Amino acid sequence: MNHRDHGHDGPGAEHHYTQEYWDERYGSSQRVWSGNPNPQLVAQVADLTPGEALDAGSGEGADAIWLASVGWRVTAVDVSAVALQRAAAHAAERGTEIADRISWQHADLLTWDPGRARFDLVSAQFMHLPEPELQGLHRRLAAAVRPGGTLLLVLHHADDQHVNVGRPSGHPHLFPPPEQIVAALDPAAFEVVLAGAVERPATGLDGEPVTVKDTVIRAVRLV
Numbered sequence: 001m002n003h004r005d006h007g008h009d010g011p012g013a014e015h016h017y018t019q020e021y022w023d024e025r026y027g028s029s030q031r032v033w034s035g036n037p038n039p040q041l042v043a044q045v046a047d048l049t050p051g052e053a054l055d056a057g058s059g060e061g062a063d064a065i066w067l068a069s070v071g072w073r074v075t076a077v078d079v080s081a082v083a084l085q086r087a088a089a090h091a092a093e094r095g096t097e098i099a100d101r102i103s104w105q106h107a108d109l110l111t112w113d114p115g116r117a118r119f120d121l122v123s124a125q126f127m128h129l130p131e132p133e134l135q136g137l138h139r140r141l142a143a144a145v146r147p148g149g150t151l152l153l154v155l156h157h158a159d160d161q162h163v164n165v166g167r168p169s170g171h172p173h174l175f176p177p178p179e180q181i182v183a184a185l186d187p188a189a190f191e192v193v194l195a196g197a198v199e200r201p202a203t204g205l206d207g208e209p210v211t212v213k214d215t216v217i218r219a220v221r222l223v
Contacts, residue, residue, distance in 0.1 A: 019108065022080035026060070035090070037066035038125045039200055040154045040216050045070075048150060051120030056109055056141060057127050061087025061102070065094060068101035072121065077105045077112065109137055114144040121145075123152045128174045135184050142185055145221040151190065153181060157197050157213035164204040165212055181217050194218040 041063050050071030055064045058076035060083055067074045068091070078084055084104045091099040110133055114122075122141045129137060138153065145151050158175035160167045168174075178195040185192070197213040204210040 019079045019081070022078075022083060026080050026082040026086060035060070035062050037063045038154065040198060040214050041123055041125060041152065042066065044152050044194070044216070044218050045121065045123075045150075048121060051149075052118065052146075053121040053123065054114055054119045054141070054144060056114075056122065056124040056137075058087060058104070059083050061090050061104075063123065063125060064102050065091050065098060067121075067123075068098045069094070072101065074102045075105055075114075075119070076102055077107050077109065077114075079106075079108050081106050113140050116143050117146045118144050119146060120149040121152065122149070123154075125154045126156060127153075128155060131173050131176065134176065138181065138184055142190070142219075142221075147221050147223055149221050151185075151217070151219045151221065153215075153217040155181075155215045157215045159197070160212050163210050163212055164206065164208070165202060165210060166205055176215075178215050178217060181215070182219075185219060189223055190219040190221055192217070192219045 045067070051073070053067050053072040053074045055067065055074055055076040058064050058078045061076060064074045064076035064087065076084075076087065078087075084106055088099070088104050091102055109127070110129070122145050124137070124141055127134070127137065141153075142151055156167055156175060158172060158177070161169045161175070178197070182192055182195045195217050198216045199211050199213050202210050202212045
């Protein structure tokens with residue numbers, strides 16, 4: 001499962017949540033995404049001490065490869081076997097020091113359980129699901145964070161539906177506000193460091209410069 005940035009068809013159709021959809025999309029000869037790590041990941045992780053990281057919805061591997069390049073050991077999980085093959089190839093191009101830091105795992109994040117207290121960083125970038133499934137995913141990801149570790153959830157903001165970047169309209173439930181995501185976290189277990197909309201520059205469908213918003217949730221597990 002992976003809804004990375006700059007996808008022009010965006011979330012909204014049920015078939016987008018299947019392995020078949022993503023295997024077909026990743027089956028083209030060109031990269032689906034830019035090959036660059038997601039900017040909110042880079043910004044929010046820069047001050048963390050590298051340890052064990054989970055990249056949920058790893059796609060073609062740009063985030064996992066970047067994390068490995070700055071010292072993290074990464075478990076990268078995606079529903080698409082084709083994406084994982086491409087990601088592993090991209091990592092191999094960077095050399096064994098980076099490639100050996102990444103474990104690629106094929107799993108459906110709608111049901112996959114990463115286990116409890118396994119990771120120092122759990123990152124999910126642009127995972128857009130219907131509300132019950134998204135809450136379930138976030139609960140499992142939160143449980144996977146070790147005490148002292150960081151949970152980082154980044155989604156497209158609802159305001160982007162009015163920007164010419166291809167976000168679908170008519171599906172507001174797929175763009176939950178920050179306070180709704182935070183409400184699902186146990187306040188006794190997590191300290192919320194950031195919960196809000198973060199602006200960044202992007203390119204519109206017609207090649208014009210635009211400003212988009214990312215919903216960013218960063219929380220530290222206390223216990």
